[in-house]
Amino acid sequence: MVQKDLGFVLKRYNFRETSLIASIYTEKFGKIRGILKGFYTNKREFSSPIDIFSLNEFVFYPKKSEIWLIAHADIISDYDFLRSDLAKAKVAGRIFNFIERTIEIWDSNPYIFNLIKNCLDLLGKDITVGATRRVAPTLTLCIFLIKFLTLSGFKPELNHCISCQALLKQENAFSVARGGFVCPQCRNKLSDIRVLSQQASRCINYIQNSDFDLINRLQIPAKCQEEVSAVLRSFTAYHFEADYLS
Ligand SMILES: [Zn+2]
Structure with a gap:
């Protein structure tokens, strides 16, 4: 039909x-x-x-x-702004390449469709206010990944220790293989720990739980963004067995 x-x-x-x-x-x-x-x-x-x-x-x-x-x-x-802004086009290219390479055909998920649309709209809205850029293109890639991983069931666990399920308070040790934060007791038993600053873990938590209208106003220092970006890259590279983001 x-x-x-x-x-x-x-x-x-x-x-x-x-x-x-x-x-x-x-x-x-x-x-x-x-x-x-x-x-x-x-x-x-x-x-x-x-x-x-x-x-x-x-x-x-x-x-x-x-x-x-x-x-x-x-x-x-046609999202024509992508033709005149190389940094944005690069981010959009990574998002599209990631979808092309990690998603099977006919695996319907309207949320992923909306995610792509929201990310392109966010890239389009990215305007410089005074001296500060509201949402840098690279942050849009982080937002895409956090939302994508959440929608695909790889939701990074943030509130409980991924290893022993203990409720976490202020943890910042992230297990790449297990996809979540671990408590001080488990931290020493695992070999794939990446230490994240308090600010970076809060940032991941915020993006995971907020919709795009709020994320739109997010301002994250470059150093924190780099941290989030690095942990997401190792997490996705581990779970998809390749770094599709380079
Ligand atoms: Zn634990």
Whole structure:
């Protein structure tokens, strides 16, 4: 049955002379792969240039084989600010690459779709107020990862010791393999501990539990951001067995 859905273009490559195959993260179907036959013949059905990062409305025919036929594509937003800001484009590229490489096709999760949209909107809103940048592009990557890990069930445990479940008060020792903070007793028994400042652990906690309207106003010192970013990188590299963020 024909379906209509919104989707972000994660990746694209040419197929034969005139067609295009794209990997798309859709709202209802999760990640899909689709072929746009005759894309380069200026078909009226494809009014969108299908650029990477763009949000489009697609009409397609879901079937059992991996590549679905896409009949229509209309552009909703091309996030054109990404073309003029290299730092933002780099962050968006990492987010899209991460999704492309870690998510299986047809694993539907509308929250991930909204997360991508919120992160792109956040990158777009990133404005310099006086001398301070409100949300640096690299922070958007941290926010994406914290939210993504939470949504994917890798929720970093922050309130209880990940090893013995004791309630934590002011812990700052993070176990990369176990994905959470550990108490002083367990800390010495584990070999993969990274020590985080109080501020950095609070920052992760805040991002995990706040929605985007609040995160939008977040101001985090660069040093704290680096800490959060480093721990997230080792955590994701450990769990996905590769560093997809470089
Ligand atoms: Zn413990």
